[in-house]
Amino acid sequence: MIDDALLNAAVKEAVQQVSVWVPFLSGLGGAAILGMVAFLLARQNHSYTLDREEKAADKRQLHAQKLEEDKRHKELIYISTELIIILEQYAEDCEWVNEPNRQAERAPKSSYPVPLNYETVTGDWRSLPPDHSELFRARQDEFSLLRLKAIHLSRQLRRACGLPSSRLNASSWSAQPVMMRVLLRERKQRRCKPEGDVLTL
Incomplete structure (x- = not known):
């Protein structure tokens, strides 16, 4: 029995020692769980x-792009309107030059x-489209x-005056041969150009 009593006493003492740590471990575990939950919620x-x-940043950027596109479109309409007025007035002025001239050939009817x-x-x-290749x-062709x-x-x-010949066609790199090559190249490209790319008026 003494062994049983000693064993019971040892067990009670171990339980008391463990029971001292249980609230601490329970509090520590609860704090750890609470800390993990708080961390996950914050994350x-x-x-x-x-x-x-x-x-919100994407929405602001799309709104800014829309405003920029609207501004560019309004500016395009504005400058196009001004250019149309100038070009059509010029075309009307050119019409007077192209009218048949009943006077002598060397005396034009209008300037x-x-x-x-x-x-x-x-x-x-x-705001105008930047493609000016045509x-x-x-x-280049006209000049x-x-x-x-x-x-x-x-x-x-x-x-007619009996003056010496010009230096403008003295060699293959002079102005006349170079311009002839440019002109021939441009005319060849225009002939080879597909019908869909032809500028229509």
Whole structure:
């Protein structure tokens, strides 16, 4: 029995020692669980806040882009209207030059139209579409033709007056041969261009 009593006493003492730690361990476990729950909730709230802020930023950016597009479109309409007025007035002025002239060939009925003045256009030029490749090709073609006509007239005047020949066609890199190559290249490209790309009026 003594062994049983000693055993009971040892068990009671162990239970008392453990029972001293149980509230501490229980409190520590509860605090750990509470800390983990608080951490997970804070993390979840942070995630929701980040998502909401990202969506709001995207919405603000889309709104800003829409405002910029609207502004650009309004500016495009404004500058296009100004350009249309100038170009159509120029076309009407050119009509008077093209009318049949009943007077002598060297006495024109009216003067040339006033050159186009784009300085009166007050709109933002950046709103216009930036593709000017067709304009540059046509410009190069027309100026090549004008230069060749000027060289031809100069050569005829030199012959009529008995002056020496011009340096403008002295070599293959002189102005006349170069302009002839440019003109021929442009005309060849225009012939090879598909029908869908032809500018219609």
